[in-house]
Amino acid sequence: MVSFILPPAPTTDVKTTYGQEDLIKRSASNISPPARQLTPVAKLIDVSKCIGCKACEVACLEWNDMRTPVGVNTGVYDNPHDLTPDMFTTMRFTEWVNPESKNLEWLIRKDGCMHCADPGCLKACPAPGAIVQYSNGIVDFDHDKCIGCGYCVKGCPFNIPRISQVDNKAYKCTLCSDRVAVGQGPACAKACPTQAIVFGTKDEMKKHAEGRIKDLQSRGFKNAGLYDPPGVGGTHVMYVLHHNDQPQIYANLPNNPRISPVVELWKGATKYAGLAAMAAFAAIGVIHHLVTGPNKVSEEEERKAEELAGKGKTS
Amino acid sequence: MTAYDVERGDGVHPGQPVKVDRYTAGARVNHWITATCLVLLALSGLALFHPSLFFLTGLFGGGQTTRWIHPWIGVVLFFSFAGLFVRFWRANLWASEDGTWMARLADVLGGREERLPEIGKYNAGQKVVFWSMSVLIVILIASGILIWDQYFAAYSTVETKRFAVLIHALGAVAIICVWIVHVYAAIWVRGTIGAMTRGQVTGGWAWRHHRKWLRELVGGGKKA
Numbered sequence: 073m074v075s076f077i078l079p080p081a082p083t084t085d086v087k088t089t090y091g092q093e094d095l096i097k098r099s100a101s102n103i104s105p106p107a108r109q110l111t112p113v114a115k116l117i118d119v120s121k122c123i124g125c126k127a128c129e130v131a132c133l134e135w136n137d138m139r140t141p142v143g144v145n146t147g148v149y150d151n152p153h154d155l156t157p158d159m160f161t162t163m164r165f166t167e168w169v170n171p172e173s174k175n176l177e178w179l180i181r182k183d184g185c186m187h188c189a190d191p192g193c194l195k196a197c198p199a200p201g202a203i204v205q206y207s208n209g210i211v212d213f214d215h216d217k218c219i220g221c222g223y224c225v226k227g228c229p230f231n232i233p234r235i236s237q238v239d240n241k242a243y244k245c246t247l248c249s250d251r252v253a254v255g256q257g258p259a260c261a262k263a264c265p266t267q268a269i270v271f272g273t274k275d276e277m278k279k280h281a282e283g284r285i286k287d288l289q290s291r292g293f294k295n296a297g298l299y300d301p302p303g304v305g306g307t308h309v310m311y312v313l314h315h316n317d318q319p320q321i322y323a324n325l326p327n328n329p330r331i332s333p334v335v336e337l338w339k340g341a342t343k344y345a346g347l348a349a350m351a352a353f354a355a356i357g358v359i360h361h362l363v364t365g366p367n368k369v370s371e372e373e374e375r376k377a378e379e380l381a382g383k384g385k386t387s
Numbered sequence: 388m389t390a391y392d393v394e395r396g397d398g399v400h401p402g403q404p405v406k407v408d409r410y411t412a413g414a415r416v417n418h419w420i421t422a423t424c425l426v427l428l429a430l431s432g433l434a435l436f437h438p439s440l441f442f443l444t445g446l447f448g449g450g451q452t453t454r455w456i457h458p459w460i461g462v463v464l465f466f467s468f469a470g471l472f473v474r475f476w477r478a479n480l481w482a483s484e485d486g487t488w489m490a491r492l493a494d495v496l497g498g499r500e501e502r503l504p505e506i507g508k509y510n511a512g513q514k515v516v517f518w519s520m521s522v523l524i525v526i527l528i529a530s531g532i533l534i535w536d537q538y539f540a541a542y543s544t545v546e547t548k549r550f551a552v553l554i555h556a557l558g559a560v561a562i563i564c565v566w567i568v569h570v571y572a573a574i575w576v577r578g579t580i581g582a583m584t585r586g587q588v589t590g591g592w593a594w595r596h597h598r599k600w601l602r603e604l605v606g607g608g609k610k611a
Contacts, residue, residue: 100438100441101438198434198435198436198438198441199441199450200438200441217450218450219435219444219449219450219451219453219454220451220454220455220537221435221454221536222534222536222540222548223435223552225536225540225545225548226534226545226548226549226552228545231545235536235540240451240454240455240537332546332549334546334549334550334553335549335553337553338549338552338553338556342553342556342557342560343436343437343556345560346436346437346556346557346559346560347437349560349564350560350563350564350567353563353564353567353568354567357567357568357571357575360496360571360575361571361574361575364496364497364498364575365498366575366577367498367500367575367576367577368577368578369577369578369589369591369592369594369595370591370595371591373591373592373594373595374404374405374589374590374591374594375591376591376594377404377405377589377590377591377593377594377601378401378402378403378404378405378590380405380590380594380601380602380605381399381400381401381402381405381590381605382401383605
């Protein structure tokens, strides 16, 4: 008999009400280290326990007071088919034939912001403070400061942010930062009937995942493991995958996500070398002028021109 | 016979000093529309390029306005520059003396014009500026449309957009550097700016910097 594993109770270790003093990263800004360190939190999504009921989607819409238009059926279970500015999470269904067991496996992954420790969106954002990261790991968008440029979309290794056509601002999962701030878990975790989604401190969630992975391995899923990709410094939304050796089978979950080197180059060397190049050109101009002085036309040259023009007139 | 670099409206007015028509009113208006667009694009683009320059969004009424207005100014610049291109491209074709001019860049920068060959309407430096601007504006409008997410987000992949935004930034840095060269040259070479404000330069200026062009004008190489 395998006893049913209860998720951890809403943790008492999650500190409440955070503000500016809890920021560890702020887009397009230099900030001093936070005055206090909140306990890192995480949402753990156990894909093996997900039944695809979409209660999390509904809870997300409910809590964030969003309405998403009625979709169309294109022959797959995905609904909505993609994340939108009004849909921060969506179930992605994959029918996968396990080449070893020949079993059809129905893989259901709840997609949404992964809350990277090294967030590409924040790195790409040009608007100071439009994207922030709290010391508990939550990456949040401040819509008052968002300018709608879409750079976060380019920075994100998971293709998560969506720009609203209504107010031209970027939207994504907040990890229910407003709920977490007052000691509650995210709405999706609260609604999940199978406790496939659980929330707590990152340490608790890793420990909980260990138990789940052992259980899966005992059932023959020898590659079961925790998806907490190191390429983005780990994430504050983690998956338990029965096939952690090939995350891409879960609707193209990136195998080794990292901020694109193109984005790193754009937001790194280009930014500094670009300003330096422009400053150098301007400085060379000033120095050249100081050294050579103005390039002036002499009286003699005016006379030469008069002679030439005079000749031209008479000829 | 009409010389390749004598443009419509170019002409000589004998007198003391000699006055030379260099740019028509149409060319000047076209130039200043382009120039205004380029400056506004540089300011709004730099605002989004480096956090220390984000304050420049204030000139445009905030970040959101800067974000939507920048591409539209780019469209105006593209068509305005296209007008300049049509006017100026022929006179900016590479000529045999341009290689010599380039080889003697030290004399150019030292202001020793007597050691340079006689030059047509544009010298090699001006031609490099012209063609650099032309190529960079095409690169910038193409990469810019790819990252104009408000209307064109659906037409390219995120990976394509990443390259586009990098190329757009690099192209913008390059064109600003070219612009600095252009503006500096106009300031350093005294008597130049009048060409784009009043449309005229003095005969001495033409003699010193564009003697071949002046000879062509005097010799009757005028277009209507």
